Amino acid sequence: xxxxxxxxxxxxxxxxxxxxxxLALPVYGAVMNMNRGNPGDFEAxxxxxxxxxxxxxxxxYMNMHAAFYRDLGAYRALxxxxxxxxxxxxxxxxxxxxxxxxxxxxxxxxGVELEVSEYYTYLHPDPSTMPEPRLRLGSLSAAHADxxxxxxxxxxxxxxxxxxxxxxxxxxxxxxxxxxxxxxCWALRDPFGAGAHGYTLPAHRRRGHMxxxxxxxxxxxxxxGFPVFGHTALGNGPMQRLQEQLGSRxxxxxxxxxxxNPGLGxxxx
Numbered sequence: 512x513x514x515x516x517x518x519x520x521x522x523x524x525x526x527x528x529x530x531x532x533x534l535a536l537p538v539y540g541a542v543m544n545m546n547r548g549n550p551g552d553f554e555a556x557x558x559x560x561x562x563x564x565x566x567x568x569x570x571x572y573m574n575m576h577a578a579f580y581r582d583l584g585a586y587r588a589l590x591x592x593x594x595x596x597x598x599x600x601x602x603x604x605x606x607x608x609x610x611x612x613x614x615x616x617x618x619x620x621x622g623v624e625l626e627v628s629e630y631y632t633y634l635h636p637d638p639s640t641m642p643e644p645r646l647r648l649g650s651l652s653a654a655h656a657d658x659x660x661x662x663x664x665x666x667x668x669x670x671x672x673x674x675x676x677x678x679x680x681x682x683x684x685x686x687x688x689x690x691x692x693x694x695x696c697w698a699l700r701d702p703f704g705a706g707a708h709g710y711t712l713p714a715h716r717r718r719g720h721m722x723x724x725x726x727x728x729x730x731x732x733x734x735x736g737f738p739v740f741g742h743t744a745l746g747n748g749p750m751q752r753l754q755e756q757l758g759s760r761x762x763x764x765x766x767x768x769x770x771x772n773p774g775l776g777x778x779x780x
Contacts, residue, residue, distance in 0.1 A: 512592045515555040521546050524555055524566065528579065533634050533762050536740050537577035537605060540704020541568035543737055550681040551702035558589045565589045567604070570702055573674050574602040577703050578610045587613040598623060601772045611767040618771060626770040630742035631751065633759035638729035638739050641757055648727070651684040651697055653677075658694065662710050678702070685728050687720050696720035698728045706732070706741035709750070722753055729757075742766050 515521055525546055528539040545553050551570050557563035564585035567578040576596065580586035589595055590613055596602060598621055604614055611627055618625050635641075651659070656676035660666035663675065678684075678699055686697035695715040701707040706728055711721050729739040739759075743750045755761070 512589055512595055513557050513560050515557060515560065518546070520560065521555060523561065524557070524563075527563075528566070531579065531581075532738060533632070533740070534607070535566075535579040536632065536634070536738060537703040537705065537766075538566055538568045538579040540737060540740075541570075541577055541702060543704055544682075544702065547735075553702070556589070556595065558585045567595075568703070569596075573677065573702075574600055575702065576602065576604040578604055578606040580606075580609065583609045583613065586610070587616065590614070590617050596771075598771070601770065601774075603768055603770050605766060605768040607764055608767065611769050614769045614771065623771055624773060626773045628768040628770075629745055629765045630768065631745065632740060632742050632762045632766045633751075633754040634762055635729055635739040635754075635757065635759040637758075638726065638733045641726040641729065643726075647688050649686050649688045649692065649694065651679040651686050651694065651699070653680050655679065655686075655694060655697075659697070659708065659710075662712075663708060675708070678708075683728075683731060685724050685731075687715075687724060689715075696724055698724040700728065700732060700737075704732070704737045704740075706739070709741075721750075722757070725753065725757060742768075 515524060521542060525542045528535040528542055532539060541553050542555055544551050545555060554569045556567050556569060558565045564582035565580040567576050569576045578586060604610060614625060653676040656672050659675040660672040665671055682700045684697060684699045686694040689695050696711040698706060699708040709721055732739050743754060
């Protein structure tokens, strides 16, 4: 297991991952952030260099990981390596089907409980083709963490609130403001470069707000050189229809978020 710290190596890794898109999307987004100030405090790990076969990206503040591999056996061996992940804590790894199967195999041998959530991944090829929205815009801050947490399906704990506060403090966000300058609709970008946590307050729905914010967030990400992508829950039909209406392409297969040791991640509100 090698941790890449040299700027030249990280630039080389970004280029290699770019050539492996869209399979490498989450890790590519994390490495892009690393090469642009590293707001997520990520580490890039490979099984070998420069001819790597597995490349997880690990953040250092919320215990979240994304994984890309060319050889599933190499990725599993890396997952089993001492120090690769902290098996005595709650942590997420997300990626394709092989990432989930590797976690299931290794966790089974260690007696570690897992929860697996499945999402579609949508990728937009050219946000400049999206229609032009007109809105009163703002951005979110850590002061909005309670609002974000109260409207998030996975919210309700000190850990989830801390995660959201860290995200809006470190990564780009957009929101639509009402007359009192309060957010009524918002969209965030997560540590892996994906669009995330889009939400519209119920009283402000069916007005096209989320469509407009999705377009603006996509253009900003694209202008910064990031791929425009996000993960959508299998049961979230409205967001799936919006992505397809705007020209995003649903990628084959499913993205799986694998929570290890879920009981340790629920300290309560």
